[in-house]
Amino acid sequence: MEWIQYAISNIDVLITRTLEHIALVGLAVGIATLTGVPIGIAITKNERLAKNVLYLASIIVTIPSIALFGIMIPVLSIIGHGIGYVPAVIAVLLYSQLPIIRNTYTAINNVDPALREAARGIGMSQNQRLQKVEIPLAIPIIMAGVRTAVVLNIGVMAIAAYIGAGGLGTFISRGISQSDPRQLVLGAIAVSLLAVIVDYALLYLQKRLTPKGMTTLPAAD
Amino acid sequence: MIRLENLTKVFDTPKGAVVAADHINMEVPSGEICILLGPSGCGKTTTLKMINRIIRPTSGKVFIDNQDTTSLDTQTLRRNIGYVIQQIGLFPNMTIEENITIVPRLLGWNAKKYKERARELMHMIALEPDAFLKRYPSELSGGQQQRIGVARALAADPPVMLMDEPFGAIDPINRAVIQDEFIKMQKELKKTIMFVSHDIDEAIKMGDRIAIFRDGHLVQYATPDELLAAPQDNFVESFLGEDRALKRLNLIKVQDVINSEVETVTQQDSMETALSRIDRSGYQHAIIMVNEQRQPTGIIPRSVAQVSKGRCHDHAQQVPAIVNINDDLRKAVSLMLANDITWLPCVDDNNQLCGHITQRAMTHHLGARFRAQSGNTAPTAPLTEE
16 A cells, blocks of 8 residues: 555645646547537438548547557658647547547437427428427437546547656656556555546536436337 | 329349339319228228328329428428328427427527417417426326327328327227327318328218229228128228128218208197107107297107196106217217117207107118119229239
8 A cells, every 4th residue: 555655745746647638538528529529420421421521530439549549650740749748639539530420429429300300390490400300309419428438538548658748657658667566556546536526526517418308218109 | 182193112122023002193172181091901001101202202203282292391291281190100209399399490490489389389289388388298098199190190280291190009998089189180280180090980080082092093082981782893992891881870960861840839838739749740659849949848759648638747657768960870860779679859959849860760861872883783993903
């Protein structure tokens, strides 16, 4: 239990790195949401395009994070950011696309055809249907995608410490290189705890964002 | 008024072109309900959905109040047509108020006006505004949800409504209630309505006219009574069912068949008077006894009058059954069967005697239509020939 003492005596460093970790993942997934949701909605209009986009996003997720960082070093070196937080944020941004795009696409596509027909029959334009009906109904599933992206990438961001991105991964990388089990264990536990806590926080947010009428149990038909 | 001119839909399927609706020509006069009826795949729903362009017509035109709708943009067209579907399609993320005011809001009404309209609509569909407006669709029963669905379609007071099996998913008891409410509402609103159904009884109950579809063709378009009395061909006849003559009972009111020349006795008349009136009028069974307001209070059976003396009051028997002149023949027949009698006294809403109705008169009335048809034994139906 030496790692606890270590954590207590280095509490300020622990807090800084935790905040750093949250900021990096938050920034990356935030941007990913802003791009992924519109892409997910756009591809519902074209089945072939949807297949290709989802295929590409799946391929990206299969690239190991270490390899992705390696690929980005020479590319980003051109603008002087071969290592550091920039490649880390880009990697997380790319990894987040699959869960966010896929969930958005599925959610919009799965809106009850009867609701879609009712909305059309009432005389709503395509944008009005999206804004007033389809997106509000899709929010719980889109949010689930965002949650998956965040939890997945809290882990990825820990590895990004190897390219100097900062965050809680720094404890782990130093623990290994300095053969210091206290830092290693602290880093590992902190990353896991962060993932669990953030997941719950986002679940709460998801419930808050879900339209009110959808939280009550549907009447039996 | 809705008029369809050569409305046609051809679907391209992997197996080739399928003609879902073939040159449909028909007109629904203003304020009437027209039921589109037929087996599944007959083209009735396709025809309905071409009117608000949920399905795009391959060719042909739709006129609403003499205006060719081809020139209207799709959203304007749809906002002026009330649309009710079987699955109801209330938006679960919106309150009842938001659901029923959606068209007025799309049309840019101000908040005061559409909130007032929401309350008005709730009264119309017999749901308490304060109890329901702030609730969500998932908290309502199926029947309540469909009432809201109808209210939503009526919100902007469109002259025309399209209803696609609107009451099909509701249990039979609630369905009958909602149908009755809707008929009552329609009497005041006088919308021009196209209504898809596959239920012949619903069609007879709701429709001012019925259009029978088969294989994309309009086979017969007539009033329910005409349809039941004179089906165009074997298909229509079998679709209407073997008991179609019985179904007509629903459509005819007692006052159409009533014999208003009815002899009566009063409570003070003697039994001799009763017997002489029975014999004079040729009544087989009995004579009705009335009070000062001409309300039936009893009957004097012939057999009793023949053997008894004294005042009618002391010998009268209870009236076995009475029918109102506004009831339909179905109820009259039912009362006759239930009481084992062949005639019924008929009263108006003040319970005053207006006449009587006999089994013979009913059979004669119904038979008149069939006799008129029997001269023309081979009705032609060129549209349905394959």
